[in-house]
Amino acid sequence: MVRFSFDRHAVTVDIVLVTIHKETLKVLLVKRDRSPFGGKWALPGGGVGSHESVDEAALRLLQKETQVGNVYLEQLYTFGELKRDPRGRVITVAYYALVNYDRFRLEPHLNGGGTHLFTVNRIPSLAFDHQKIIRYALERLRHKVNYTTICFQLLPDKFTLSELQKAYEVILNQKFDKRNFRKKMLQLNILKRTGEKRISGPQRPAELYSFTESKVLKLQERGILIPF
Amino acid sequence: MVRFSFDRHAVTVDIVLVTIHKETLKVLLVKRDRSPFGGKWALPGGGVGSHESVDEAALRLLQKETQVGNVYLEQLYTFGELKRDPRGRVITVAYYALVNYDRFRLEPHLNGGGTHLFTVNRIPSLAFDHQKIIRYALERLRHKVNYTTICFQLLPDKFTLSELQKAYEVILNQKFDKRNFRKKMLQLNILKRTGEKRISGPQRPAELYSFTESKVLKLQERGILIPF
DNA sequence: TGAATAGTGTCTTTCAGACAATATGCC
DNA sequence: GGCATATTGTCTGAAAGACACTATTCA
Numbered sequence A, B: 001m002v003r004f005s006f007d008r009h010a011v012t013v014d015i016v017l018v019t020i021h022k023e024t025l026k027v028l029l030v031k032r033d034r035s036p037f038g039g040k041w042a043l044p045g046g047g048v049g050s051h052e053s054v055d056e057a058a059l060r061l062l063q064k065e066t067q068v069g070n071v072y073l074e075q076l077y078t079f080g081e082l083k084r085d086p087r088g089r090v091i092t093v094a095y096y097a098l099v100n101y102d103r104f105r106l107e108p109h110l111n112g113g114g115t116h117l118f119t120v121n122r123i124p125s126l127a128f129d130h131q132k133i134i135r136y137a138l139e140r141l142r143h144k145v146n147y148t149t150i151c152f153q154l155l156p157d158k159f160t161l162s163e164l165q166k167a168y169e170v171i172l173n174q175k176f177d178k179r180n181f182r183k184k185m186l187q188l189n190i191l192k193r194t195g196e197k198r199i200s201g202p203q204r205p206a207e208l209y210s211f212t213e214s215k216v217l218k219l220q221e222r223g224i225l226i227p228f
Numbered sequence C: 001t002g003a004a005t006a007g008t009g010t011c012t013t014t015c016a017g018a019c020a021a022t023a024t025g026c027c
Numbered sequence D: 001g002g003c004a005t006a007t008t009g010t011c012t013g014a015a016a017g018a019c020a021c022t023a024t025t026c027a
Helices: A054-066 A130-144 A150-154 A161-172 A178-187 B054-066 B130-144 B150-154 B161-172 B178-187
Strands: A008-021 A024-031 A045-047 A072-079 A090-098 A114-119 A191-198 A206-211 B008-021 B024-031 B045-047 B072-079 B090-098 B114-119 B191-198 B206-211
Touching: A008 A054, A008 A130, A008 A150, A008 A161, A024 A054, A024 A130, A024 A161, A045 A054, A054 A072, A054 A090, A072 A130, A072 B072, A090 A130, A090 A150, A130 A161, A150 A161, A161 A178, A161 A206, B008 B054, B008 B130, B008 B150, B008 B161, B024 B054, B024 B130, B024 B161, B045 B054, B054 B072, B054 B090, B072 B130, B090 B130, B090 B150, B130 B161, B150 B161, B161 B178, B161 B206
Parallel strands: A008 A090, B008 B090
Antiparallel strands: A008 A024, A008 A045, A008 B008, A024 A114, A072 A090, A191 A206, B008 B024, B008 B045, B024 B114, B072 B090, B191 B206
């Protein structure tokens, strides 16, 4: 049936799950419970099966860790170096996922080790080339946040403009002027007021907004923040 | 030795070789000489071997067709659908290459079929999902041309500003104002005058410029043309 | 009424984009 | 001198970015 004579390779998927919690950008890591790199932290992932597409494998492995469906999941890059896995030749297709913190619960370690959200600038030494994969994911995120609306994937359905601004600040590691930020966001015409307000302390409650589109948009205009 | 138990998959590489000739954007295709899709045009490519990285495979297969080294080659995306090859499950890692037309000579069909440069908007029906891969490559190129200097990979070492402008126009399928274009290019500080001139007809000769950097640059500023 | 965050407008500067006349070398 | 392309500058409108005060609710 199969008439090609290509060499065959182990193919895995690795997922950089990104979320925001307590005003910091976090990445999900799992502790490896076996060799190689036993005891080290690594990205969640696993082998691609024969009867699933690579995208399906990514979705399956993401759900195994987080129990959520319907999250933003995008292919990042394929790492195909010969020596990236000491066991032998493994090609990995990396993905990144953006999830609102309140929408997922960590699956309490199916893998004997453990699962933990790490602040992106406090990531320990990792197994394989996973450090490089994370760097690549954050670079892509920081780039894409400027000309698309992916940032909204990290927020709840209803959010205040201050929350939105904090999300951009945390991703880009940069402060913005409140008035300029709000002006820019509102004139993009992608937000609508819900009429509701959020009360969160002894101060004036904030308007809650929602996003007008359920899909991630490419903004043809000048980008959201840093203009490229 | 190899102690993992992942399923194994055929992995190939497909290359979208892009060049500019006679003021049109061209893509290299090869005619398939065997089943499946015998007689149809397809992207050059082939299987990834066990003893080469995926990048190395891409480079090897590119050189097989074009005999040139040292060209711009960038990974595009990995297509991992189950049914994309009728022979069975094949995962392909797509790349695109940018080559100056004068720097490569077509290898006269090693593959019995033939090799031909097609104008991008006159591409025939293709084998596999190669149409989709080309669309993806062109989208990436059009996007990236705006905030990097990849466009220079399509030009000779010394070129006139008119040639540069035509390259942008052909890629983006859009005309630009000559004065604004030159102003923008020159103030990016990435061009230097060579002092030489190109004579190409009964008119005033044009200044030849060269690029100041041998590497592709990311422009932190506002992008070259369409600002995102 | 004090604390804490929400919400709002103006001015300046920079850049994108529209626009046309002169320069140069070849024949 | 005619042809064909090269080269150059100004003006206008839009948007980025700097900047500070008032509003609202709760305790």
